[in-house]
Amino acid sequence: MKISNLTDLLAHTLEDVYFAENKVLKALPKMAAAADSKDLAKAFTSHLKETETHVARLEEVFAMMGKKPKATPCPAILGILDEAEELIKDIKDADTRDAEMIASAQAVEHYEITRYGTMISWAKELGLKKVAAALEKTLKQEYACDQALTKIAEQRLNREAVA
Amino acid sequence: MKISNLTDLLAHTLEDVYFAENKVLKALPKMAAAADSKDLAKAFTSHLKETETHVARLEEVFAMMGKKPKATPCPAILGILDEAEELIKDIKDADTRDAEMIASAQAVEHYEITRYGTMISWAKELGLKKVAAALEKTLKQEYACDQALTKIAEQRLNREAVA
Numbered sequence: 001m002k003i004s005n006l007t008d009l010l011a012h013t014l015e016d017v018y019f020a021e022n023k024v025l026k027a028l029p030k031m032a033a034a035a036d037s038k039d040l041a042k043a044f045t046s047h048l049k050e051t052e053t054h055v056a057r058l059e060e061v062f063a064m065m066g067k068k069p070k071a072t073p074c075p076a077i078l079g080i081l082d083e084a085e086e087l088i089k090d091i092k093d094a095d096t097r098d099a100e101m102i103a104s105a106q107a108v109e110h111y112e113i114t115r116y117g118t119m120i121s122w123a124k125e126l127g128l129k130k131v132a133a134a135l136e137k138t139l140k141q142e143y144a145c146d147q148a149l150t151k152i153a154e155q156r157l158n159r160e161a162v163a
Numbered sequence: 164m165k166i167s168n169l170t171d172l173l174a175h176t177l178e179d180v181y182f183a184e185n186k187v188l189k190a191l192p193k194m195a196a197a198a199d200s201k202d203l204a205k206a207f208t209s210h211l212k213e214t215e216t217h218v219a220r221l222e223e224v225f226a227m228m229g230k231k232p233k234a235t236p237c238p239a240i241l242g243i244l245d246e247a248e249e250l251i252k253d254i255k256d257a258d259t260r261d262a263e264m265i266a267s268a269q270a271v272e273h274y275e276i277t278r279y280g281t282m283i284s285w286a287k288e289l290g291l292k293k294v295a296a297a298l299e300k301t302l303k304q305e306y307a308c309d310q311a312l313t314k315i316a317e318q319r320l321n322r323e324a325v326a
Contacts, residue, residue, distance in 0.1 A: 107278070
């Protein structure tokens with residue numbers, strides 16, 4: 001894809017994030033299965049459902065821009081998920097593994113937060129109000145997911161302090 | 164490195180972030196040279212100096228934990244920087260390239276923000292107050308850098324609107 005202007009760059013980033021969300025969709029069931037804490041497993045399962053809506057919303061945004069949905073491999077998300085998978089496999093202690101899984105999931109959330117934030121500002125710059133509004137819905141959910149993970153991390157700490 | 168508990172996990176993440184900060188140190192002069200906007204080039208150059216202090220601070224934290232500084236390859240930062248380098252090379256229009264460079268730099272900042280945030284919470288959990296305090300200094304600067312980049316993105320938009 002040749003990138004000559006901001007519209008091209010937005011389309012490219014959409015393809016990048018479409019790839020990333022689809023990868024996350026495949027990673028979440030594995031993370032839910034590997035979680036020791038029931039709350040953490042539940043958070044991953046509920047974020048899986050949200051991620052399905054994010055993928056569908058991206059498909060709507062492609063349509064708004066007169067484009068077909070396309071996934072362009074995103075080395076950033078591959079790196080984040082590779083790192084997570086390797087660590088999850090290597091850590092035998094369940095509580096330490098949960099701590100790492102929360103951290104990895106927050107790294108994924110922050111990647112999505114920065115990309116959605118950028119796409120929203122570009123869409124506004126380009127006068128694509130409907131695109132910006134759709135992406136803002138997803139951004140809010142990504143922020144909420146990050147905060148929910150922070151809460152679970154705090155619960156993990158309290159549980160451990162009591163144990 | 165065998166990770167058996169939270170102390171090991173914190174040490175591993177320190178090595179991961181030490182690798183990441185050193186990679187960023189090498190990437191920033193290239194980004195400053197490629198920037199069209201003088202403000203953006205200046206922001207990259209000033210963040211380079213900050214990054215040097217972040218590396219030195221990580222070395223102090225290794226010492227606080229009785230460890231020698233070590234860099235463990237971090238696939239996440241490699242992915243983020245690879246993606247950035249490829250796009251910067253491919254985009255010929257200077258203004259569009261600046262927009263992408265701001266976005267890439269913000270992706271790097273968000274990766275660092277999530278990792279420092281995680282390390283601070285683990286250090287507190289482990290009662291390592293000095294470690295947490297040192298890492299908090301860096302986290303504040305990463306947030307400030309992210310905000311500075313948002314301002315430059317807004318200036319870029321205003322400049323373009325005037326042109």
